[in-house]
Each structure stands twice: as structure tokens, then as C-alpha cells.
Amino acid sequence: MPASDLLLSNEPAIRLGIFLGVLVAMAIWEVAAPRRRIEIPRVVRWTNNLGVVVVDTILVRLVYPIAAVGLALWAQAEGWGLFNLVDLPTWLEVLLAIILFDLIIYFQHVVFHHVPFLWRLHRMHHADTGIDVTTGLRFHPLEILISMALKFAVVLLLGPAAIAVLIFEVLLNATAMFNHSNVRIPGPVDKLLRLIVVTPDMHRVHHSIDRKETDSNYGFNLPWWDRLFGTYTAQPAKGHDGMTIGFVRFRSRRDHWLDRMLIQPFLGPANGPGPKEDGN
Numbered sequence: 299m300p301a302s303d304l305l306l307s308n309e310p311a312i313r314l315g316i317f318l319g320v321l322v323a324m325a326i327w328e329v330a331a332p333r334r335r336i337e338i339p340r341v342v343r344w345t346n347n348l349g350v351v352v353v354d355t356i357l358v359r360l361v362y363p364i365a366a367v368g369l370a371l372w373a374q375a376e377g378w379g380l381f382n383l384v385d386l387p388t389w390l391e392v393l394l395a396i397i398l399f400d401l402i403i404y405f406q407h408v409v410f411h412h413v414p415f416l417w418r419l420h421r422m423h424h425a426d427t428g429i430d431v432t433t434g435l436r437f438h439p440l441e442i443l444i445s446m447a448l449k450f451a452v453v454l455l456l457g458p459a460a461i462a463v464l465i466f467e468v469l470l471n472a473t474a475m476f477n478h479s480n481v482r483i484p485g486p487v488d489k490l491l492r493l494i495v496v497t498p499d500m501h502r503v504h505h506s507i508d509r510k511e512t513d514s515n516y517g518f519n520l521p522w523w524d525r526l527f528g529t530y531t532a533q534p535a536k537g538h539d540g541m542t543i544g545f546v547r548f549r550s551r552r553d554h555w556l557d558r559m560l561i562q563p564f565l566g567p568a569n570g571p572g573p574k575e576d577g578n
Contacts, residue, residue, distance in 0.1 A: 336428030379457015
């Protein structure tokens with residue numbers, strides 16, 4: 299059996315294994331070498347942030363009868379999509395598909411920051427006042443459903459190999475947990491890593507309460523797009539220890555409970571809160 303077929307046949311186990319492995323590894327790293335002090339206890343934030351993951355997973359299973367990998371297999375069988383119109387080596391098709399998916403995710407992220415209704419959904423992610431590995435999993439269920447619909451559209455448009463979709467989804471999930479982690483990485487190492495991947499220090503700027511910093515460093519996986527499109531901010535103005543994470547509102551312990559997070563999109567002005575509400 300080809301390696302790609304072997305990976306696809308074991309997709310659920312691979313996803314779960316990598317997810318748990320990265321989550322545990324980053325959690326241990328956060329305890330051993332934390333970057334910032336987090337005020338709200340980990341037990342409160344972790345149980346509720348992971349609760350969002352459970353809600354997201356159940357809702358996606360209920361709404362979408364097929365996964366992105368399954369749709370890619372169907373598109374390939376039916377000859378749908380750009381990659382089914384050209385004859386490329388498998389390795390090159392996989393590489394190009396991953397890069398294109400990442401570019402599209404970058405633009406999606408920018409749009410979610412600038413369209414008021416979408417920002418209402420996305421701000422739940424930004425309302426975490428103590429960014430760590432679980433923040434990378436904290437997305438409103440409606441945002442997840444919209445993101446999945448976009449991903450399906452891209453799969454149909456590109457017609458990538460199913461293995462490329464699997465690799466990208468696993469990479470995106472793993473790097474999201476990595477670059478949201480509250481870990482300390484030496485400056486020279488961070489500088490080198492930023493050439494190939496979004497680092498925790500790079501992405502933490504994006505969670506600043508300062509609007510100019512919030513509207514920068516949109517990349518989740520590859521760091522190139524922010525530099526290419528002029529949305530890169532190297533460091534927060536007040537430094538990583540002095541910067542404020544999150545919003546002006548939604549800062550209490552109660553705001554980090556699952557029920558309050560789920561109704562956050564329906565609270566306050568459409569363009570707020572935090573950096574987009576305080577007028578700065």
C-alpha cells in the first residue's frame with residue numbers, strides 16, 4: 299500500500315495522535331519556560347477553551363457529512379479542480395497545494411478582522427487574556443463552520459491530492475497550538491525560526507490590545523505573507539512583558555466560561571471591543 303494511502307486510511311488516529319502530542323508537549327514547555335505570567339488560572343481557561351473544541355467538533359460533524367479529505371478524494375475522482383487539469387509530480391502538487399491553502403487562510407484571517415459580522419465571531423478568539431496553547435484551539439463554532447465552507451470551496455477549486463489536504467490540516471492545527479503557546483524562545487532562535495514558521499513571539503503581537511498590532515501578523519503557519527503584503531510587525535511597542543493581551547472588555551474570569559464565550563458575538567458593538575472599540 300502506498301504511503302499516502304496508508305496515511306489516509308489512518309486519518310483519525312493520525313489527527314488525534316498529533317493533536318494530543320503537540321498539546322501535551324507545548325503544555326509541558328509552557329510550565330517549564332513560560333513567556334508571560336497569566337492571571338486567570340489554567341484550570342478555568344483550559345477546561346473552557348477545550349470545551350469550545352468539543353462543541354466545534356460535534357457541530358462540524360452534524361453540519362458537514364463529509365470531511366475536507368473526503369471531498370478531495372471525490373474531486374480527484376471526478377476530475378474537479380485546477381490540479382486535475384495539469385500533470386505535476388505528486389510531491390510538487392502537495393507542496394503547491396499546502397502553500398496555496400496557507401495563503402488563502404491568511405486572506406481569510408484578514409477578512410475576518412475587517413468585516414464587522416465576521417469580526418464578531420473571530421473576536422472570541424482574541425478575547426482570551428492569557429494566550430497559550432489552548433488559545434490556538436479557541437474559535438467560535440460559527441467561525442469554524444464558515445471556515446469549513448471556505449475550505450470545501452477551495453478544495454473544489456484546486457482539486458488537490460487528498461494527502462495534501464490531510465498534511466495541511468494537521469500542520470495548521472499543530473502550528474496554531476505552537477504559535478499561540480506561552481513559551482520562551484531565545485531571541486536568535488526565534489529570529490531564525492521566523493524564516494520558515496510563525497513563532498509564538500511573532501503571533502503574540504497579533505493578540506495585542508493595540509489595534510495597529512492586532513491588525514498585523516495574520517499568518518498562522520507560514521510567516522512570509524505578512525512581510526509580502528505589508529502586515530508584519532516585528533515586536534510589540536511595549537515589549538512582550540509590557541503588552542496587554544485581549545480586549546478592554548471580556549476580561550473577567552466569568553467571561554472565559556464556555557457559555558459566555560458562545561454568546562460573545564452578540565454582545566456589544568459590531569466593531570468592538572478592545573482595539574476596535576476604544577477609539578485608538
